[in-house]
Amino acid sequence: MLIKRSIFIFTTQFNRKFPRKLLGNEKVQFGDDATAGLRLLLCHRCFHSTPRRKVAKLIDGKAIAKQIKDEVKTEVDKIISLGQRPPQLTVLLVGNNDASVVYVRNKIKAAQYTGIISDTIRLPDTVKEHELIEEINSLNNDPSCDGLLVQLPVPPHITERRICDAVAPEKDVDGFNILNIGRFCVDEESFVPATPAGIMEMLRRQGVETFGKNAVVIGRSKNVGMPIAMYLHADGEHGNNAGDATVTICHRYTPPEQLKVFTKTADIIVSATGIPNLVTADMVKEGVTIIDVGITRITDPQTGKSRLVGDVDFEGVREKAAHITPVPGGVGPLTVAMLMKNTLTAYQKYNKYTKNT
Numbered sequence: 001m002l003i004k005r006s007i008f009i010f011t012t013q014f015n016r017k018f019p020r021k022l023l024g025n026e027k028v029q030f031g032d033d034a035t036a037g038l039r040l041l042l043c044h045r046c047f048h049s050t051p052r053r054k055v056a057k058l059i060d061g062k063a064i065a066k067q068i069k070d071e072v073k074t075e076v077d078k079i080i081s082l083g084q085r086p087p088q089l090t091v092l093l094v095g096n097n098d099a100s101v102v103y104v105r106n107k108i109k110a111a112q113y114t115g116i117i118s119d120t121i122r123l124p125d126t127v128k129e130h131e132l133i134e135e136i137n138s139l140n141n142d143p144s145c146d147g148l149l150v151q152l153p154v155p156p157h158i159t160e161r162r163i164c165d166a167v168a169p170e171k172d173v174d175g176f177n178i179l180n181i182g183r184f185c186v187d188e189e190s191f192v193p194a195t196p197a198g199i200m201e202m203l204r205r206q207g208v209e210t211f212g213k214n215a216v217v218i219g220r221s222k223n224v225g226m227p228i229a230m231y232l233h234a235d236g237e238h239g240n241n242a243g244d245a246t247v248t249i250c251h252r253y254t255p256p257e258q259l260k261v262f263t264k265t266a267d268i269i270v271s272a273t274g275i276p277n278l279v280t281a282d283m284v285k286e287g288v289t290i291i292d293v294g295i296t297r298i299t300d301p302q303t304g305k306s307r308l309v310g311d312v313d314f315e316g317v318r319e320k321a322a323h324i325t326p327v328p329g330g331v332g333p334l335t336v337a338m339l340m341k342n343t344l345t346a347y348q349k350y351n352k353y354t355k356n357t
């Protein structure tokens with residue numbers, strides 16, 4: 001009874017604080033996910049029990065990614081049970097970049113899991129730009145291919161922008177074609193790049209509010225920093241279900257003491273620089289949410305083994321943060337899962353060939 005009452009009070013106050021989010025937008029209601037009840041119960045405990053040392057709640061990227069993949073799988077199963085062909089994702093991989101090979105393998109595994117057909121086309125790193133574009137054109141015209149992406153980076157003799165723009169906008173599940181970027185930047189519905197899409201999805205499912213909050217994005221890369229900053233600040237009432245946060249973008253020319261001034265005021269920090277230990281405990285406020293997008297492979301001085309680290313001093317920051325993503329197992333798996341979701345969307349929206357069979 002007491003628990004029920006406090007849940008009622010809590011949700012009522014939440015309603016007052018975020019009226020539009022709760023009443024006007026079905027997709028981002030607090031308590032959308034299955035753990036909401038449990039979270040409220042935990043809130044109840046926090047309010048009514050003696051405080052103990054706080055350690056951040058780990059955002060389990062793998063588990064959230066699995067949820068999303070399961071949802072995609074359910075849809076794909078439906079498609080198949082209707083006797084229609086499943087969606088197909090084609091990945092073009094140029095050369096032998098070690099990291100790219102791992103990422104593409106993870107994408108193929110996720111496709112297999114969801115029932116999406118995947119096709120990887122490998123090309124030598126000597127391939128000419130026009131040959132790669134011819135390959136893209138032929139896949140643009142192939143009705144069995146719904147989603148098409150060229151794994152980045154491409155070798156230096158190839159211009160990345162020309163390659164991204166060669167992918168048909170309706171198959172551009174990476175959201176890297178300039179038409180999708182432009183649409184995204186003016187709040188029109190578009191394919192949203194998988195990493196920012198994954199981060200927003202992670203925040204929603206974890207119950208981290210972005211509406212009216214201070215967010216700091218560190219890094220201004222075109223594929224991560226820029227689009228996540230765009231996504232966090234843009235109008236949630238428009239096409240892509242954006243975050244309505246106040247966003248500060250910091251980058252390599254932000255003086256370190258200035259960076260700290262900004263991160264100290266942040267409710268949410270997204271770090272995407274590839275600089276290990278850039279974000280330390282002294283730079284963040286109590287209760288912050290930390291999204292670590294950095295991926296750096298280092299050799300562990302203790303074990304001598306190679307391992308992945310993010311941008312954040314995880315152990316230090318963890319003591320102050322409310323939520324924190326690990327590396328690996330944080331943003332990476334979400335990126336892969338959202339790519340599957342985008343591929344399903346491409347099929348559902350643009351596949352003209354098997355709709356009425």
Ligand SMILES: Nc1nc(=O)c2c([nH]1)NC[C@@H]1CN(c3ccc(C(=O)N[C@@H](CCC(=O)O)C(=O)O)cc3)C=[N+]21
Pocket residue numbers: 102103106149150151152153174194195295308327328329330331332333335336
């Ligand atoms: N056209 C294109 N689209 C991309 O989406 C794209 C790209 N190019 N180039 C590189 C970045 C990076 N990216 C990741 C994918 C999976 C993990 C991932 O699965 N990470 C695992 C660990 C992977 C490992 O062990 O190395 C994790 O964080 O748990 C990470 C990063 C996609 N990207």
Ligand SMILES: [Mg+2]
Pocket residue numbers: 025028235236237241242243
């Ligand atoms: Mg919204």
